[in-house]
Every structure is written in C-alpha cells, then in structure tokens.
Amino acid sequence: MAKVFVVNITKQPLNPVHPGQARLLLRKGKAAIYRHYPFTIILKAAERAPTVHPLRLKIDPGAHTTGLALLNEATGEVVWAAELTHRGFAIKRALEERRAVRRSRRRRHTRYRKPRWANRRRGAQWVPPSLESRITNILTWVARLARICPLSALSLELVKFDLQALQNPEITGIQYQQGNLMGYELREYLLEKWQRMCAYCGKGQIPLQIEHIVSRAKGGTDRTSNLALACEACNQAKGDQHARDFLANKPEVLARILAQAQAPLRDAAAVNTTRWKLFERLKATGLPLETGSGGLTKYNRTRRNLPKMHWLDASCVGKSTPEHLEVNQVGPLLIRATGHGNRQMCGVKDGFPIRHRKQQKVHHGYQTGDLARAVVPTGKKAGTYVGRVLARATGYFDLITKAGRIEGVSARYCRPLHRNDGYSYQQRASLRSLSESHHPAY
Numbered sequence: 001m002a003k004v005f006v007v008n009i010t011k012q013p014l015n016p017v018h019p020g021q022a023r024l025l026l027r028k029g030k031a032a033i034y035r036h037y038p039f040t041i042i043l044k045a046a047e048r049a050p051t052v053h054p055l056r057l058k059i060d061p062g063a064h065t066t067g068l069a070l071l072n073e074a075t076g077e078v079v080w081a082a083e084l085t086h087r088g089f090a091i092k093r094a095l096e097e098r099r100a101v102r103r104s105r106r107r108r109h110t111r112y113r114k115p116r117w118a119n120r121r122r123g124a125q126w127v128p129p130s131l132e133s134r135i136t137n138i139l140t141w142v143a144r145l146a147r148i149c150p151l152s153a154l155s156l157e158l159v160k161f162d163l164q165a166l167q168n169p170e171i172t173g174i175q176y177q178q179g180n181l182m183g184y185e186l187r188e189y190l191l192e193k194w195q196r197m198c199a200y201c202g203k204g205q206i207p208l209q210i211e212h213i214v215s216r217a218k219g220g221t222d223r224t225s226n227l228a229l230a231c232e233a234c235n236q237a238k239g240d241q242h243a244r245d246f247l248a249n250k251p252e253v254l255a256r257i258l259a260q261a262q263a264p265l266r267d268a269a270a271v272n273t274t275r276w277k278l279f280e281r282l283k284a285t286g287l288p289l290e291t292g293s294g295g296l297t298k299y300n301r302t303r304r305n306l307p308k309m310h311w312l313d314a315s316c317v318g319k320s321t322p323e324h325l326e327v328n329q330v331g332p333l334l335i336r337a338t339g340h341g342n343r344q345m346c347g348v349k350d351g352f353p354i355r356h357r358k359q360q361k362v363h364h365g366y367q368t369g370d371l372a373r374a375v376v377p378t379g380k381k382a383g384t385y386v387g388r389v390l391a392r393a394t395g396y397f398d399l400i401t402k403a404g405r406i407e408g409v410s411a412r413y414c415r416p417l418h419r420n421d422g423y424s425y426q427q428r429a430s431l432r433s434l435s436e437s438h439h440p441a442y
C-alpha cells in the first residue's frame with residue numbers, strides 16, 4: 001500500500017508513514033483523519049522538532065492520463081503514486097454544445113442583441129480550454145501534495161526525444177543498438193518523424209521496427225536520414241533490398257519516403273504546447289525542476305524491468321532516477337477529473353428548454369458529488385452505505401454506492417467523508433498483490 005500522509009497540529013507536512021502506523025495512531029486517538037483522498041492524518045499533539053525527508057514529485061504528462069509518482073530519493077522508494085485522468089475531450093465537447101445552443105438562440109432573433117464576438121481578446125498566456133484544464137489539473141495536484149508532504153523537487157518529462165543527446169542525428173551515424181540510451185532516444189525521434197506509422201504501408205498502432213531505407217547490404221549507412229520505421233510484415237518482405245527495388249511499382253510511395261527521410265526534424269517537434277506551458281508554470285512554483293526526455297523514461301523503465309503503466313513511467317522520469325526503485329508496495333490512486341458541473345440554468349433538447357434548475361447548489365449541508373457515509377437505523381433501507389450524494393432540496397438524497405443507487409436517504413443519517421473537489425477516486429492494488437493474485441500460493 002502507498003504510505004499515508006501526515007500533517008502536524010499546525011498543518012505542516014511531516015514524513016508519510018506506513019498505513020499500519022497510521023492505523024495505530026488513529027486507534028490510540030493520537031491522530032484524526034484529515035483527508036480521505038489522498039489519505040492524510042493530522043496529529044493531535046505537537047511533535048518536537050521533527051526531521052523531514054525531502055520527496056521528489058515526478059510527472060509524466062499525457063493527453064488522456066498523467067502519471068504522478070512521489071519518490072524518496074535517498075531510499076529509492078516510491079512513497080505514493082497516482083494516475084490522473086483529464087477531461088480535455090469532455091471540455092471540448094461541452095464548449096461545442098454551448099456554442100451550438102447560443103448560435104441557435106441568436107439566429108432565432110428572440111430579442112435584439114448586438115454582435116459580441118468582435119470584442120474578444122486572447123492574452124499571451126492563452127491556451128485552448130481543453131489544454132488549460134490538463135495543465136491546471138496537474139498544478140492542482142502539485143499544490144495539494146505540497147501541502148501534505150515535504151515536497152522539495154519536481155521532475156517533468158518535457159520532450160519526447162533529446163536531440164542534443166543525439167548530436168544532430170541527420171549527420172552523425174550513431175549506434176542505435178537496442179538497450180542503450182541513444183537507441184531509445186533515436187526510436188522516439190523516428191516515431192515522431194514517421195508519425196508512428198509504417199513508412200511502407202502506412203499502418204499505425206502496431207509494433208514498428210527500425211529499418212534501413214538503403215539496406216546495409218547495398219551500402220546504406222546508419223545515419224538517421226537512412227532510417228525509417230516499418231511493420232514486421234513490410235520489414236520481412238523488403239529484406240535487404242534497396243527501397244528503390246522494393247517499391248519499384250509504387251513510385252509515389254518511394255518519392256514520399258525519400259523526401260520524408262531527408263527532412264530533418266526540429267528540436268521543437270519534441271515539445272508540445274501543453275508540456276511547454278506546464279513547464280513554465282511549474283517553474284513558477286519555485287521548486288527545483290528537472291526535465292527529461294521520453295526516450296530516457298523508456299530506457300529507465302525497461303532497464304528496471306517495470307511494466308508499462310503511467311505511474312511507473314512517471315517514476316522513471318529524469319536523470320536523477322535512482323538505480324533501484326522500490327515500487328512493489330505501491331498501487332496508484334486513480335484520480336479522474338470530473339469538473340465542478342456547469343452554470344447552465346436551463347437544460348435544452350433540440351433547442352427547446354426542457355428543465356430549469358435552482359441557483360442553490362448546497363442542500364442541507366451537502367452538494368451533489370460529496371462522498372458520505374449514511375447509517376440508516378430502521379426501515380426498509382436500514383444499513384450502512386458509503387457513496388456519492390445526489391443532493392436534493394427535499395433533504396432526501398440518493399446515494400450512488402458501489403452496489404448501486406440507494407434512493408431517498410435522509411440527510412440526517414449522512415456524515416460527510418470527502419467533499420466534492422472536482423475529482424473522483426479509486427484505489428488500485430499494489431504491484432505485489434497483483435502478482436500474488438496471478439500466481440496464487442498453494
């Protein structure tokens with residue numbers, strides 16, 4: 001299990017502790033639960049001059065999911081890990097929906113309104129809302145972790161490949177044997193250059209192999225401008241032929257491949273907008289920030305024999321990664337960004353209003369999305385339930401539990417566990433317990 005975060009009586013972060021120790025502190029009444037996600041306890045008595053060990057947060061940003069890993073560099077132990085799922089595509093969809101509703105309203109001339117779209121300005125820092133939300137998701141979690149653990153440094157996977165490390169690969173022939181760092185950087189570079197597709201048949205989303213356009217048997221070099229990516233089938237079919245002979249009856253494919261092979265890829269191609277903005281805003285936090293390449297991450301992960309998971313990729317970001325990583329105890333917290341609802345007061349269907357809602361969001365002390373425990377003493381629904389609240393003005397809530405929806409639970413029987421904070425949570429089992437369940441002990 002991941003460690004439990006601890007804050008002292010003045011809410012200063014202390015060293016995370018083993019869950020067993022946290023249980024003991026809670027049972028003895030020396031601590032109380034501070035937050036459920038991520039699980040944090042608060043000590044009731046002041047600690048005398050506590051020594052804290054600094055932790056490094058490693059970040060592997062992705063379009064769908066970002067890996068987070070909190071590492072104790074002195075011991076190589078991953079203390080806590082998470083996989084943060086963004087809602088970038090949901091935001092895009094919601095904005096398009098809103099735009100359509102507004103557009104149709106203006107077209108209907110229900111009232112006179114001057115055109116407004118000519119007076120908008122985008123600031124220099126502007127990024128599309130879907131990307132902005134990914135950046136702010138990550139910044140939110142950096143800030144949250146900094147409040148509950150002694151965070152002292154950050155590592156970020158900024159670039160996909162490190163062109164400086166490749167020393168101008170278009171000119172220098174380099175060793176790209178499987179297994180060395182250059183090989184991984186080169187592979188990431190070629191994936192970007194050939195758009196993750198087989199150069200010969202254009203298939204994507206399949207394993208690709210590095211391939212010589214002019215085969216070495218025909219005098220081809222190891223220069224990057226002579227390297228392409230091919231699927232297993234095409235690579236086998238081509239064998240040690242020259243690309244010219246292999247594509248003798250497909251001149252247009254040959255021309256495209258030769259042109260693409262000669263076009264050098266700029267360093268800028270390795271960084272996308274989101275990562276670059278994230279880098280700038282993480283730097284503004286003032287924490288020391290280390291950056292690494294995707295090639296390095298993959299090299300580190302493969303050499304340590306770790307499976308491909310977002311949080312393990314994150315653990316392997318950057319040059320500072322310790323030789324031995326202790327990851328077996330940890331299971332990632334799956335964090336899904338859910339947003340905070342919308343401001344739409346009138347729901348529409350086919351452009352017609354179908355429902356209106358009240359301005360009030362908080363009913364009887366609860367908001368929709370809060371996690372609560374309900375203990376119903378008597379009646380048909382007697383029992384204990386833990387789930388998300390659907391808050392209603394009547395004071396009778398629905399609870400969304402793992403087992404399903406429990407309807408009409410009175411607010412009186414509910415106790416809040418975790419207030420809606422724009423994310424939903426799920427704990428995944430640790431690597432060790434996963435491997436035990438695959439190989440059960442008899």
Ligand SMILES: [Zn+2]
Pocket residue numbers: 198199200201202203230231232233234235
């Ligand atoms: Zn192919």
